[in-house]
Amino acid sequence: xxxxxxxxxxxxxxxxxxxxxxxxxxxxxxxxxxxxxxxxxxxxxxxxxxxxxxxxxxxxxxxxxxxxxxxxxxxxxxxxxxxxxxxxxxxxxxxxxxxxxxxxxxxxxxxxxxxxxxxxxxxxxxxxxxxxxxxxxxxxxxxxxxxxxxxxxxxxxxxxxxxxxxxxxxxxxxxxxxxxxxxxxxxxxxxxxxxxxxxxxxxxxxxxxxxxxxxxxxxxxxxxxxxxxxxxxxxxxxxxxxxxxxxxxxxxxxxxxxxxxxxxxxxxxxxxxxxxxxxxxxxxxxxxxxxxxxxxxxxxxxxxxxxxxxxxxxxxxxxxxxxxxxxxxxxxxxxxxxxxxxxxxxxxxxxxxxxxxxxxxxxxxxxxxxxxxxxxxxxxxxxxxxxxxxxxxxxxxxxxxxxxxxxxxxxxxxxxxxxxxxxxxxxxxxxxxxxxxxxxxxxxxxxxxxxxxxxxxxxxxxxxxxxxxxxxxxxxxxxxxxxxxxxxxxxxxxxxxxxxxxxxxxxxxxxxxxxxxxxxxxxxxxxxxxxxxxxxxxxxxxxxxxxxxxxxxxxxxxxxxxxxxxxxxxxxxxxxxxxxxxxxxxxxxxxxxxxxxxxxxxxxxxxxxxxxxxxxxxxxxxxxxxxxxxxxxxxxxxxxxxxxxxxxxxxxxxxxxxxxxxxxxxxxxxxxxxxxxxxxxxxxxxxxxxxxxxxxxxxxxxxxxxxxxxxxxxxxxxxxxxxxxxxxxxxxxxxxxxxxxxxxxxxxxxxxxxxxxxxxxxxxxxxxxxxxxxxxxxxxxxxxxxxxxxxxxxxxxxxxxxxxxxxxxxxxxxxxxxxxxxxxxxxxxxxxxxxxx
Amino acid sequence: xxxxxxxxxxxxxxxxxxxxxxxxxxxxxxxxxxxxxxxxxxxxxxxxxxxxxxxxxxxxxxxxxxxxxxxxxxxxxxxxxxxxxxxxxxxxxxxxxxxxxxxxxxxxxxxxxxxxxxx
Numbered sequence: 001x002x003x004x005x006x007x008x009x010x011x012x013x014x015x016x017x018x019x020x021x022x023x024x025x026x027x028x029x030x031x032x033x034x035x036x037x038x039x040x041x042x043x044x045x046x047x048x049x050x051x052x053x054x055x056x057x058x059x060x061x062x063x064x065x066x067x068x069x070x071x072x073x074x075x076x077x078x079x080x081x082x083x084x085x086x087x088x089x090x091x092x093x094x095x096x097x098x099x100x101x102x103x104x105x106x107x108x109x110x111x112x113x114x115x116x117x118x119x120x121x122x123x124x125x126x127x128x129x130x131x132x133x134x135x136x137x138x139x140x141x142x143x144x145x146x147x148x149x150x151x152x153x154x155x156x157x158x159x160x161x162x163x164x165x166x167x168x169x170x171x172x173x174x175x176x177x178x179x180x181x182x183x184x185x186x187x188x189x190x191x192x193x194x195x196x197x198x199x200x201x202x203x204x205x206x207x208x209x210x211x212x213x214x215x216x217x218x219x220x221x222x223x224x225x226x227x228x229x230x231x232x233x234x235x236x237x238x239x240x241x242x243x244x245x246x247x248x249x250x251x252x253x254x255x256x257x258x259x260x261x262x263x264x265x266x267x268x269x270x271x272x273x274x275x276x277x278x279x280x281x282x283x284x285x286x287x288x289x290x291x292x293x294x295x296x297x298x299x300x301x302x303x304x305x306x307x308x309x310x311x312x313x314x315x316x317x318x319x320x321x322x323x324x325x326x327x328x329x330x331x332x333x334x335x336x337x338x339x340x341x342x343x344x345x346x347x348x349x350x351x352x353x354x355x356x357x358x359x360x361x362x363x364x365x366x367x368x369x370x371x372x373x374x375x376x377x378x379x380x381x382x383x384x385x386x387x388x389x390x391x392x393x394x395x396x397x398x399x400x401x402x403x404x405x406x407x408x409x410x411x412x413x414x415x416x417x418x419x420x421x422x423x424x425x426x427x428x429x430x431x432x433x434x435x436x437x438x439x440x441x442x443x444x445x446x447x448x449x450x451x452x453x454x455x456x457x458x459x460x461x462x463x464x465x466x467x468x469x470x471x472x473x474x475x476x477x478x479x480x481x482x483x484x485x486x487x488x489x490x491x492x493x494x495x496x497x498x499x500x501x502x503x504x505x506x507x508x509x510x511x512x513x514x515x516x517x518x519x520x521x522x523x524x525x526x527x528x529x530x531x532x533x534x535x536x537x538x539x540x541x542x543x544x545x546x547x548x549x550x551x552x553x554x555x556x557x558x559x560x561x562x563x564x565x566x567x568x569x570x571x572x573x574x575x576x577x578x579x580x581x582x583x584x585x586x587x588x589x590x591x592x593x594x595x596x597x598x599x600x601x602x603x604x605x606x607x608x609x610x611x612x613x614x615x616x617x618x619x620x621x622x623x624x625x626x627x628x629x630x631x632x633x634x635x636x637x638x639x640x641x642x643x644x645x646x647x648x649x650x651x652x653x654x655x656x657x658x659x660x661x662x663x664x665x666x667x668x669x670x671x672x673x674x675x676x677x678x679x680x681x682x683x684x685x686x687x688x689x690x691x692x693x694x695x696x697x698x699x700x701x702x703x704x705x706x707x708x709x710x711x712x713x714x715x716x717x718x719x720x721x722x723x724x725x726x727x728x729x730x731x732x733x734x735x736x737x738x739x740x741x742x743x744x745x746x747x748x749x750x751x752x753x754x755x756x757x758x759x760x761x762x763x764x765x766x767x768x769x770x771x772x773x774x775x776x777x778x779x780x781x782x783x784x785x786x787x788x789x790x791x792x793x794x795x796x797x798x799x800x801x802x803x804x805x806x807x808x809x810x811x812x813x814x815x816x817x818x819x820x821x822x823x824x825x826x827x828x829x830x831x832x833x834x835x836x837x
Numbered sequence: 838x839x840x841x842x843x844x845x846x847x848x849x850x851x852x853x854x855x856x857x858x859x860x861x862x863x864x865x866x867x868x869x870x871x872x873x874x875x876x877x878x879x880x881x882x883x884x885x886x887x888x889x890x891x892x893x894x895x896x897x898x899x900x901x902x903x904x905x906x907x908x909x910x911x912x913x914x915x916x917x918x919x920x921x922x923x924x925x926x927x928x929x930x931x932x933x934x935x936x937x938x939x940x941x942x943x944x945x946x947x948x949x950x951x952x953x954x955x956x
Contacts, residue, residue: 138894146890148928148935156898 006218009249013215020211024204031200035193042186053113054175060104061168064129067097068161071136075154078147091140098133105129118174125167132160222251229258233265281378288371290316290342302361302377303328317342328355345373352380360384397471399449400456408470408478412530415466415482419523427490429479429497429520430537431459434549436475439514447507451514454505462493462500478534487522487554494518494552502550517544521555539563569614569622576606577628577635583607584639585803588812589654589774589796592788597816599652601688601796602640603803604632616656624660633661634670641678641685643806647813654686654716659693665700668707675713682712688739690718694729705733719776721762730769737794738766742777745797748786760790767791839943841865842873842950851875851883851948858884859892870931870955874940877948878916880908887930887953901926902935914942915949929955 074090135157143150232240282299292314300310304326320341329337330353353361362378395407440448459469466482504511519540526536536555544553586600606614644653714736722741747755766773778797846854866873872886880897907925914921920943929936940953
């Protein structure tokens with residue numbers, strides 16, 4: 001039951017309480033109404049019946065008395081002897097009055113409110129009245145004629161009157177008593193009503209009070225607990241007793257809503273806590289009184305505070321004091337630090353605090369609208385360290401730890417600025433390992449790296465304070481030597497560098513012997529900008545390399561002009577590539593036995609600005625460095641093929657293909673496409689390669705060569721005998737032809753028989769290997785006759801024909817025709833003595 | 838004179854008796870201040886030799902100035918012993934003033950008969 005009452009919805013409770021109050025009100029009010037009605041009725045009774053009855057009796061009495069007085073008046077006047085007429089009129093008046101009064105008696109008797117007691121009293125009275133009336137009538141009658149007798153009779157009449165009067169008095173008394181009784185009853189009833197109403201009101205008040213108390217208890221208590229719960233929630237506590245959630249009334253709904261709210265708050269708080277405590281930054285929120293509102297774990301740990309020491313409510317002063325006590329402060333003194341920390345936060349600020357323990361903390365403060373502020377603290381020590389490292393990495397070489405180009409130039413700039421201000425001199429040494437590629441090839445990249453690192457160490461060991469050692473990439477080092485004492489000092493230093501680096505490097509169980517070339521330049525003598533000095537040193541190095549490596553060269557102004565010439569050459573090459581300015585010259589190749597033209601070797605020429613032609617041996621290496629050799633090679637092939645199509649079909653065209661082209665790949669495909677485009681038969685094309693191509697011993701290149709041979713293009717070994725001249729190349733690939741290098745022809749004149757033997761042997765070797773052999777560089781008739789005797793098959797050289805432009809080829813072809821005709825042979829089979837065209 | 842009335846009554850009956858009593862001209866019932874009267878036993882005056890106005894009136898309640906119910910006394914005497922005297926005050930037929938009078942009463946059948954005189 002108690003529970004039932006408790007869980008009743010509030011509106012039902014309120015309704016029930018209202019109903020109870022209403023019932024009380026209706027009961028009390030109804031009773032009051034009834035009582036009032038009864039009072040009104042009683043009063044009405046009193047005023048309408050009792051009072052008029054009394055009045056009627058009273059007036060009746062008056063009338064009876066008046067009538068009786070008239071009787072006396074009549075008798076008196078009769079005794080005094082008034083005339084009969086007057087007496088009669090008086091008598092008539094009395095008689096009329098008697099009739100009226102009798103009527104009144106009758107009408108009184110007819111009243112409905114006359115009680116039986118009254119009625120019987122009234123009947124007696126009326127009887128007496130009748131008797132009186134008779135007496136009066138007799139008296140009057142007698143009086144008209146016999147006044148003394150009338151007087152005599154008056155006594156008896158008066159007796160009757162007295163009886164009537166006495167009865168009337170009794171009646172009046174009775175009526176008065178009735179009225180009094182009614183009034184008394186009325187008063188008593190009113191009094192009782194008053195008491196009943198008072199009691200009823202008290203009872204209703206008590207009942208209402210009780211009901212209100214019960215309802216109030218069952219509403220107010222839960223609401224109080226709900227209010228308490230809400231207070232807990234608003235103070236941030238999420239672990240509080242929430243009350244009975246199973247109630248079915250509005251309180252239950254409220255409690256469940258709070259439970260949901262608490263759940264949300266919990267998860268939010270949890271999320272907030274998780275977020276706060278997983279932040280990489282320390283976070284503190286302070287209110288306007290400089291007290292902690294929220295503070296995460298990292299903030300506390302960062303300053304060595306226990307969670308208790310940083311809990312909400314702690315003052316900033318306490319926190320700063322503990323931080324100082326823990327030795328975590330910045331600035332000149334703890335006092336200064338305290339003052340600075342307690343200054344009010346009025347605007348956003350971001351500062352870095354260098355703490356006394358060496359850490360750097362990035363502190364960001366953000367004021368809030370309520371006068372408090374949020375501050376985040378981030379330990380950026382590690383970031384700073386990394387930033388320094390990154391900065392170092394950006395300016396230094398990872399492998400050796402030496403300065404990189406950028407940093408070196410920076411240092412050089414500074415040194416040069418100092419030089420301009422204070423005078424003195426500096427030197428830039430450019431160091432390059434000789435044939436570093438061999439070191440890598442022989443010892444692997446690990447070996448190469450060890451050498452580079454060792455060299456870096458040695459160079460660093462040799463330098464002084466303001467000097468700097470840099471690595472520009474690959475095997476290039478630069479040493480900035482400051483405060484030099486003249487050129488001799490720099491030269492001496494360069495020599496010492498070379499000597500130091502030429503000492504073997506230990507790698508595992510090996511000793512790596514590497515040499516270096518050094519070029520150096522001086523400031524202010526050679527220049528005053530980093531770029532200029534590095535270029536000068538590079539030029540000197542270039543010279544050292546050109547002079548056979550493993551040596552030291554100082555920059556001299558002539559290198560500049562060489563440099564300018566080279567730059568000019570580069571420009572010329574580039575222009576020629578992009579504007580197709582190259583030209584091909586063709587040198588004829590003859591069959592010695594028949595003296596017939598076999599074909600031409602296409603030789604590239606670069607027209608210079610001044611109209612002269614630059615030879616390939618000058619510009620091809622430069623073109624290779626510029627990575628333009630592919631384009632040039634492709635152009636040569638196309639141009640040669642195109643030209644060859646204009647020739648008699650028995651003539652071949654030979655084209656030189658550089659190793660760089662092969663390394664780029666796709667030569668065979670390009671050759672095939674070119675042949676097709678030019679519509680030239682594959683067997684009219686010969687590709688000349690040098691043995692350096694085979695040095696790499698690359699399977700990819702061998703495959704490419706086989707494919708070229710497969711499509712019908714002849715593959716020719718050019719300049720055989722000029723380099724390594726390994727005979728093994730000759731059987732590693734089935735060349736179609738060997739061209740004996742022209743140096744052998746030169747050697748023929750100088751070395752005599754030994755050279756002759758070598759030439760004869762190579763010619764014989766070629767024949768044995770079923771390869772055609774062309775002897776290059778035939779410049780004299782003697783040479784021609786020698787190789788003819790040596791059974792050489794083909795010859796090429798100035799004696800037989802210089803390289804000529806395309807326009808002049810037709811002449812030599814025509815001459816060949818003429819020779820053939822003069823010998824009475826068909827042009828194709830012609831045999832003639834060789835003659836210069 | 839009472840006896841004359843009695844005789845008349847016996848002789849002529851009531852009506853004639855009454856008529857005779859009332860008739861002032863009959864000297865046998867009228868003599869100076871003497872006159873006869875007849876009442877029934879209920880007090881109704883049947884005849885009065887001096888005051889005809891009273892005839893027919895019920896005077897049983899009549900009382901004199903001393904308060905004496907004289908008619909009732911008369912009835913009482915007539916009833917028992919049947920005859921006697923009654924003293925009372927009454928207007929004299931001579932002076933027409935209230936005088937002390939006496940009357941002799943006798944029963945007469947169902948009636949009473951009396952004769953009054955001044956004292």
